[in-house]
Amino acid sequence: MLSIIDLRVNYGKVRAIQGASLRVEAGQLVSIVGSNGAGKSTILQAISGLVPVSGGEIWFDGERLDRLPAHEIVRRGIAHVPEGRALFGRLTVLENLELGAYARQYTRREFDRVLEEVCTMFPILKKRARQKAGTLSGGEQQMLAIARGLMLRPRLLMLDEPSLGLMPSRVSQIFETLSQIKRRDLTIVLVEQNVQESLELADYAYVLQTGRVVLEGPGDVLLQQDMIRQAYLGM
Amino acid sequence: MDLAVILQTLLSGVMMGFVYALVSIGLNLIYGVMEIINFSHGAFLMLAMYIAYWLNVMAGTDPVLAAPASGLAIGLLGALTYKLIIKRVMKAPALAQVFSTFGLLVFLEALAHFLWTADYRTVEKTAFSGVVSLFGLRVGLAKLVVAACAILTTAVLFWFYNRTKTGKALQATAISHRAAKLMGIDTDRMFLISWILGGATVGMAGAFLASLYNIFPTIGTTFVLLAFAVVVLGGFGSITGTLYAGLIIGLIENVAGIFAPAFKYAVVYALFIGVIVFRPKGLLGR
C-alpha cells in the first residue's frame, strides 16, 4: 500500500534520513522504533509532505507522493497525528473534529455519522464537544488528536508518539484504543518510544538508527532480538 | 461637565470605534493567518477612498453604495500583493517582509499623488447628509450610516469566519500552519484568501469613510497607526477582539479628547504599549 524507497531528507547540512526503505501493507500496523533523533518523526513528516524530500521515492497506492503538497496528500486519505498533537487549542473540540474532516466533502448526514462513529470510540469527547481543546487534559487531548485523524476516515493513519508525556494509566488507555482501531482493519504506522507495547501491537516493525533502517521484521520477532532488548528494553 | 456631554462623547466614541474596527479587521486577518504586518494597509484604504470618490464624481454613486466595487477592487489588489510580493518574501527574513509592504506603501501613495495630485478632495453628492437627533444626542447621518455598515460588514465577516468551512480553515491556519496542512488545508490558498478578505474589508471601509473625510494620498497613514493599536489591543487573529478593541480605542480617543486633546493619540499609544507588555495576547486574547 505504502512503499518508501531509499528515502533521503536533509535539514540544511544535517542528513536526517539517509536512505531508508519501508513497506506498509494494507491492514497492517507497522511500528517504527529507534532512539531520539533516529529520524522516526522525519519519515512520517516526509510521507505527509511536511518536509521536502531530498531523494528517493514515496509511493502510495500506485501514486507517487513525494512531489505532492501536504494538503493533497491528506486528500489521498493519509491522516497524520503528529507528535505534540498539534490541536487547535483556541477552537472547540467539535471544531477540531470538523477540521479533521476538512479534506472530505461530507454531506451533513455523512459527517454526523462519522462523528457518531468516532465518538463511540471516545465518549469523553462528546461530553466535551463545546469545550476549548486547549482546556482538555493531556490524555483527552491525545484522544482528540486521534479522533480528529479518524474523522478523515483515513486509509492510512500515522501516529507519532501518542503516549508521550502521559501518565502511565493514560498510556495503557491509549494502547487500548490503538488495538481497538487496529481491529477495524485500518492501516496504521506507529512511531513510539514505548518499544515493548508498540512491538507487541505491531504486525511488522522497523528499527531506525541515525536515519537508516538497521533492523526490520514482524513485531514479535523483533521483540525477541537481543539488540532490541538491550538497547530499548533494558534487559 | 454635564451628563449630555459625557453621553455625547461616549456615543461618538462608539461610532468611531466601529469604524476603527472595520479598518483594522483586514490587518488583523492577514497578520493572524500569516504573521505579516501589512504596512501598505493604509494605502489600500486610501485607494478605496479614491475609488468611491471617482465613482461619485463620474457616476454619482453614493460612497456607501460604492463599497462593493471598492471592496472587490481592493480585494483584487490584496490578491495581487500576495501573489506578486508576499509569496516571494514568505521564506525571507521577517525584515524583508516588513520592508516589502512598506515599499508598497510608498509606491501606492506616490502613485496616487501622480494620478490625482496632492489636492484634498471631498465627496460632494451624498444621499446621507444632515443630523439625527435622539434624546438630545446628535449624530451626523453619514456617520450613523457608516457605523451601521461597519457593524454589518463585521457581522458578515464574523459569520464567515466562525460558521463556514473556509472560515474555520482560516482560523486553523492562523493557529498553526503545520497543523492546518495536516488537516488537508491548502495553506497557500488560505493566505491568498486572507489577503483578498483583508483587502476587501479595508476596501469597503474606505468607501464608507469617503463620505466622512477629505481624500488625499497620505490619508491612510492617519488611520493605519490607530489600526495597529486596535489589532494589538484586540489580540491577533481575533475578530471579536478587534471589534471590542476598536470600541475601546474610539472611546479612549474621545474621552481623552475632552481632557487633553493634544495628547489623545499619546494616550492611545501608551495604552497600546501597556497592553502588549502586560497582555501580549491582547486585552481579549485567549
Next chain:
Amino acid sequence: MSGRYGLFVMVLLLAAALVATACAGQKAEEKKIVKVGVIYPMTGDLAAVGNDHKAIMELAQEIINGEYDLNIPLAKTRGLPNLKAELQLVFGDSQGKPEIARSEAERLINEEKVVALLGAYASSSTAPASQVAERYGIPFMTPESTRADLTERGFKWFFRNIPYDRMAVESQFKFLAAVRDKGINVGNLGLLYENSLWGQGAAQEQRGLAAKYGFTIVVEVAYPKEITDVTSEVLKLKAAKVDTVLSTNYINDAILFMKAFKEQDFTPGAIIGLEGGMVAKEFIPSLGKDAGYVLTTATWSPALIETKPIVGKINAMYKEKHGKNISAYQPHAFTAVMVMADAINRAGSTEPEAILKALKATDYPGESLIMPWKGVKYDEKGQNIYGDVPILQILDGKYEVVFPFELASKQLVWPAPPWSERK
C-alpha cells in the same frame, strides 16, 4: 572576487551619473542672465503648493523678460534694463525637509550662482535655507513663511513680504475690538488650534493680545493635526460656552471641524480663522453652504480678481495657461519675483551688497501689486511694513472683505445664524 570590484564600479557609476545629471543643467551662458534661486517643496506632502507656485512664478518671469502692457515695474521693458540681462528662475526641490532645503540652498548658491533666493513655504524649510543665505551673504526673500521669529534672528539678508502671524493675529483683535465698539457682544473667546509650529505660535500671540485688548479666553483646544475624529474637541468648546472661536487650522482639520460644529449644533457668534485651511481652495467647495459666515484673516482674497484690475489681468493670463484661477498663496510667490527683480534692476549689479542696499530701499507701489497691500517696504528686520491683513467673511459662497469697515465689500454678519436657520 569580482564581487568587490563590481561594487566599486557600481559606486563609481553612481558618482558618474551624478556628475552627468548635474552638468546637464550647465549651458547657455551666452545670453546675459541673472539667476534667482527658488526653493519649494516639489515632491512630498506639500508638492501641490510647490508646483502651483512654480507655475505662477514662471508667469512672473515671462512678464519680466517680455514686453507687456501692465502697470508693473519691468513689465513694459524686456528683462532687467539696468543690467541688460534676462531674469532666470532656477528651481530647487526641498521635499518639505529641512536638511534638503538647506542642501538645495547651497546648491543654488554655489553651483547655479544665483544672486538671490526665494522660498521656501514651510517655515521649517525657510529657516535652514535662509541660514545658508545668511552664511553666504546672499539675499533671501520669503513670500509666505509666517512664523514670527524668522525676522527676529537678527539676520542681515532676510526679507519677508507676508504679514507674519503676529500681524494677522493683531488684525483679528483689532477686528474684535472694532466689533465690540459697535456694540456687538463678542463674549468669551475659545482658542482652537492645530498643535504644531503654526498653531502653537498663533495661540501664543492670541493669548497675549487677548489680555492686551481685554478679552477673556475661557478654553483652549489644541489638537494633533493628524486627527481623525474631532467630536470631543467640539464638545469641549461647546461645554465651555464659547461665544467666539479663534480657529487656526489646516484645510483637512478645518473641514472636519466645520462638519462637527454642525453635527453638534454648535453655533458660536463667530468663527475667525487665521488663513490656512479657511482660505484654501478646497474649503468652500468641500463644505458648500456650511462654510457660510466663517470669518478669516487673509493676506490675499479671491475677491480681488474682480475688484482690483491688475489682479484680474494677471489672473486672466494665468487662467489662459493653466485653466484655473490663481488662489491662496500663489500671489505672494508672484509678488516676491516682481519685488526681487525690481530690486536687482535698481541695484544695477549682481553684487550681493548692491542688491541688499536696493532691497532695503524698496518702496514698491501698491497699485502694481496683485496684493491688497499699500506697497512693499521693509523695516530694519526685513519685514514688510505695508502688509495689511483684511478680514474676510464667506457670504453666499464667496469671500467678501468685511474689515476694515471702510474697505468692506459686504456688510459683516455677526452673530452667525444658528445651523437650523440657515437655508
Next chain:
Amino acid sequence: MTRKPTKETLPALPGSSLLKPGFLVPLLAFVVAFPWVFQRSTFQNTAILVLLYAFLGQAWNILGGYAGQVSFGHAVFFGIGAYTSSLLLINTGLNPWLGMLVGAAVAATVAAVIGIPAFRLTGHFFLMATVGFGEIIRTLFVNLPEVTRGAQGVFLPLLESSIKNLMFRQSNTGYYYIILVMTVALFAGTAWLERSKLGYYFKAIKEDWEAAEALGVNATRYKFIALAISAALTAMGGTFYAQWVLYLDPYSTMPLMVSVQIALVAILGGVGTVMGPFLGAALLLPVSEVIRVAVGGGGRGISPMIYGLAIILISVWQPNGIMGWVQARERRAPQDQTGGAEP
C-alpha cells in the same frame, strides 16, 4: 548536495571580502579625497547625508542587526541627541561636542527606560512598541514647550566656524570630515564588535534567546547594553545633524519616516554586517537624489514611486540586502578558483 544559502554554509565572517585592505584602502582613499575631487555642494551635501545615514544605520545595526531587536523608533534618540546639545548650547552655551556626549547619555537613559517594558516583547511586538514610544515621545516634545520650545522648534545660534564649535559657515568640507571621522570610527568599532565577546553575545541573543540564556549569557542585560549603545550613537548623529542644519523641530526630526529611513539603510545594505549600513546609505540616498534630478522637480511623485518600487524589488530579490549578494558571490568565489585550477 544542495547549494541553498543556509546559515550553516555561511563563512565565519560574512561579507569579509569588503573588510580586506584590497577593498578598504581604495575606498578610504576615495572618501578622503572626495571633497577635493567633487567640489560641487550637491555632491558634498549628498555625501554628508550618505555618511550621516551610514552612521545612523550602523548605530541601528548594533541593536537591530547584531542583537536582532528591530526598532522603528530610533528617530526619538536622533531627536534627543539633536535637542539636548542644541538646547544646552542655547541655554548654557555648552560646547556642542560636550553637548553631544550629554545627548548620548540622555538618549541611553531614555533608551533604558523604554527598554524595561519593551524588552518583555519580541519580534513584531517589540517593533510595534518602538513605534508607539516614538509617537508618544514626539507628542511630548511637541507639547512641552517650556523644555523643548514645542512645535516652534529651535534655531541654533551661528557660532564662529571651527572644529571646536562643530560649525562651519562657508564650506561643507569641515562637516564632511567630521562625519567621516565619526563614521569611520564607528565602523571600525563595529568591526571590532563583530569579533568581540560582546558581539558574540549579541549574536547569540539574536539567534536563540533561550539557548543564550542557557549558556549563561544574561540576555536581558546584553539587550539593554545593545540598546543603550545604539541609542547613544544615534543621538550623536542627531547632534551632528543639528549643528549642520541649524534648525530643529519635532515634526521634521522625529517622525516615523526618519526611524524607518534609518532602519531601511541598514536593512537594504544587509543587517548584522559591518559594511551593510554604508552600502545601504551609499545606494539609497544618491539614488533617490539622482532620480529626483533626472525626473525633474515637477515629477509629481514619480521619484517616490521609483523609490518604493526599488524597496519592493530589493526585498523580493535580495531579502538579505546588498550584503546578501556580496556573500553569495563570496561563497561562489572559492569554487570558481578550484574550478579554474582544473584543466
